[in-house]
């Protein structure tokens with residue numbers, strides 16, 4: 356299956372298990388692979404027949420702005436469910452990184468795949 360890609364998307368959200376993390380917003384970085392058949396869009400040169408990466412990126416930013424999860428696991432799982440529901444995505448791979456959360460690591464995070472390819 357073809358993929359629509361979103362790489363290095365930066366969002367801000369309340370995320371973390373510690374008290375000091377509940378009062379600040381922190382940056383998360385996301386990479387997404389979204390399975391879709393791009394041939395109908397390519398054949399008609401028609402945005403309406405594919406996954407609009409701009410609209411999806413906007414939705415992810417709004418999701419992050421209004422969420423307050425403790426774990427990156429929860430953020431990733433809920434975001435994946437929302438995207439699959441809202442945009443009819445059959446399968447996705449989401450990599451979520453929390454930069455600077457661990458000293459001496461560039462980033463920590465999770466990678467999940469949901470749905471059927």
Ligand SMILES: Nc1nc2c(c(=O)[nH]1)N=C([C@H](O)[C@@H](O)CO)CN2
Pocket residue numbers: 370371372373376425426427428453456457
């Ligand atoms: N598997 C996880 N481990 C940890 C998480 C998490 O979300 N998933 N979160 C924290 C803290 O919030 C940390 O990021 C603060 O620096 C610790 N471990």
